Amino acid sequence: MRKKRRERNNGLEITEYIRDRILILDGAMGTQLQKNGLKPGELPEKWNISHPEVITSVHKAYFDAGANLVCTNTFGANSLKFGNELEEIVKAGILCAKQAATDSDSPQEKWVALDIGPSGRMLAPYGDLGFEDAVDLFRETAELGEKYGADIIYIETMNDSYETKAALLGAKEGSSLPVFVTNAYGEDGKLMTGASPRAMVAMLEGLGADAIGVNCSLGPKALSPVVEEYLRYASVPVIMKPNAGLPKVERGETVYDVREDEFSSEIAEMIKKGVRMAGGCCGTTPEYIKAVSRAARGIRPKTITEKDFTMVSGYADAVVFGKTPVIIGERINPTGKKAFKEALRSGDTGYILKEGIAQKESGAQILDVNVGLPELDEVKELARAVCDLQTVVDIPLQIDTSDPCAMEAAMRRYNGKPMINSVNGKKESMDRIFPLVKKYGGVLVALTLDESGIPDTAVGRLAIARKILREAEKCGIRKKDMIFDPLAMTVGTGGDAAKVTLESVSLIRTVLGCRTSLGVSNVSFGLPRREFINESFFTAAMTKGLSCAIINPFSRGMMKAYASYKALAGLDENCSDYIAFVEKIPEDETAGTASHAGVPDKTATEEGESRTRLVSAILSGMKDAAGEATADLLAGKTDPMEIINNEIIPALDEIGRKYESKTVYLPQLLMSAEAAKASFSKIRAAMADSPVSEGEDKKCKVVVATVYGDIHDIGKNIVRLLLENYGFEVTDLGKDVPPEVIVESVVSQRAPILGLSALMTTTVPAMEETIRQIRKHAPWCRVVVGGAVLTQEYADSIGADRYAKDAMETVRYADSVNLEIKNNK
């Protein structure tokens, strides 16, 4: 098959062709099929088998119009939709396109692309299609494409970055063909799931796409700004395949508002700016392609240049390294953090997520993620941490591990182009890490050490950097994707450790022309008041041209050094960032006093009782004030148990009663619960050294989950919060949880209570199945159910022990079970 294709174009491969020529693509298929009688709801791909002559004639019309590449009629061809029929559909689709290439007398070079569109399902965590399942789905179609002789794979109309990654990975793993990728952008210039054009360029080039660009959604003019972003950042050929403008319904027919001549002249303008492949999407016909082909004739293709941008991306946007140093938050790392280690061991991802959100809010632009603990399965945990973090923060992540398997698992699942920490000059390290970066993409941090250790001199570290760079380039990793860390060493042992590091930063930048990174705080290891040294060293490193720094963004001193440096170095126009930074400081400091001032030490209620500051803060739902009042009580040597029993519990009971009597509602109940939680966490921190005795106040374990297939977890989260406040030990398994996982958790903890939530009738069967399995494997466990669709009757019919209409009722039920357990003891 492959041989025949080469004969067709005098042996010329498409990737060679586009190096110095414009490639003309085809136009719409769907509209042409509707004209030929395709009915609404009918699957167009089936026509490859039932109406091959129609499909072939559409392809031929595009070849006749001057197209070099036509896409097969396989947009929705995946096994989710077609099951066993898939192979026949792909085979027939490719045959139709190849037949058209033979039938057309038009003299240009002709190729056939296997077309791959979106799966029709949303990927987890927002949808229910697992990432690896999606990769498998696309891989299967791609394998068939190569088997039946497609020249390339063309992934198109993707409007979710994560699905695009799954498709590209599947296409690359399933075939050896070149892969082109085009995405569909909205009027806001972003994908439906939020990615910017440069974020897509970063990710797709990293994953090795052979050409990238845009298709569908808008007309050529409206799409031009997006295409220009591609041209600015991309080093591979750029594709443009717009709609014939916007569709309008006129007299019951869809018409598009951009005609052939306007369409082709807009495209010609973009070809002059650098677009290498052009065609049309919805609403375009062979006439449009003929016009594009004619307009492109005679335009000299603009040379494609290698762009020198060092970029990493999250699911939304890219961070482009420039003159201003980039802040990488260091807090997600268990080293020296007792609470984090505890959270990791107990599987509590909430800790990591809160640290992630808080670091971003404090000014981190990238987050380092390290979850290495000897007793944990890092391969599983790192990938999970990365995925979870990407549900709450949009900034890029730095995957930080010394285990190449954990690194690969996390890189694979990452939505975007990550930063990777790290490789070093040892042969073994380079052999393991470079292939991963080549396959998945990423900006790689390289430590200047090798088999003989860390050189004492800047020249020695430069030599290692040079060696690493040379080896990386041999593996196809570009210089712009390498960042060198010349290693900050402690000055505590004397000598010129800091000086050597600073010189190395300077040398790597000036001699190699490469970017640098430092884990700044290592410099003060072993010294008192480390922040003093760290701040000065950070400033010194920035003056040497440091590109990024791994620091604690919660440290006001470090952020002060950063803001000041930018202002002094002329990197902060009108000092506006600096002023914004300074303005935040007094606000932060006065906020505490203000809320304190707002809540007097004692207030009188309408009933004439007096309330303490803490009780008032909890009742008013003031989180910060509750935390401060607790801290003050603790500082005044009030016994922690006294605070809990005399203030927090009575306040929670009062708000709970008010809720039940409908004088306050759910929002206030939750705000009070959060305030109480803030108070509890101060107490817990204070009591860390003297843990609560296994007394009667400790309540039983409760497992909560939203059932399999259900992706709504607002209600379950509310239940969790209230149960925690009432002293229950809660394991939250999250949403969309398979029955087996729930059973395993209940059994392993011998939890006496399980809370299940379901929103819709369609997920109640999963709830029923979970209860059935619980009865079999954990007969001791009481199951309480809730959720919008449930009623007492429904709960009875699926065999639950209890239906709770809201979170408070769940708490009351859990209390009664807890009491029963205690009495039985």
Place this chain on the structure above:
Amino acid sequence: MISIDIKTYGLEELEKPDKKTILRYAGDPLGESLKNDHVLSDLLDSVISEGESVIVPRICSAECAVSVTGDRVDTVFGEISSALLAKHLEGCSSAVFMAATIGIGLDRIVTAKSRVSPAAALLADAYGSERVEALCDHFENGLRSELSGKGCSTVSRYSPGYGDFGLEYQKNIIGGLQCQKHIGLTLNSCLMMTPTKSVTAVIGIKNGAESGKRTWKCRECGMTECPFRNAEEEKGKE
């Protein structure tokens, strides 16, 4: 051949977020908890302003012929077996099939908030419900006034999942309108939509001017125990 209309709306085109309705969706039936509660009021304001920065309201729709026979409605998207819908569409010769969404951005915010503040997550979720309903109202009102110029009228929108109009039919609407491609809307295997703040519906079209008064949405519904029932509307009954 059906013609699909796709539109993205600017926030300024929709009514401003209605705080009382948001609170009603958050579990306060009269939306009165804002009174004298500046802490809640501040939180709601911040949730709304964050929400407004991420939502992208989009609708795709198509007008198609329908024919009602007994308990069945025949459409180009496939037959619907629903006595209630058949009654609702009585006298309609066509209908607009629509799908509306405010985008995945709000889902991300709700997920992030649920980690740090369930109260904020609850309000953000309620805000999303209020916005997607406001979007549908805007669409429906626009359609009504457009059609009244042509001597036609509409009956209020009706969604799969209400009464005996099965959720399954979401598949037909979402597939038929090519919602994933046009507005980024997908359905999972349990018939839940992503983005979660999305609506699919059918709006019947009749020849002739509007006959009756504007309908009361909650009051007409059979689910008297519904936690989101509009208490104010109930009051207005007297």
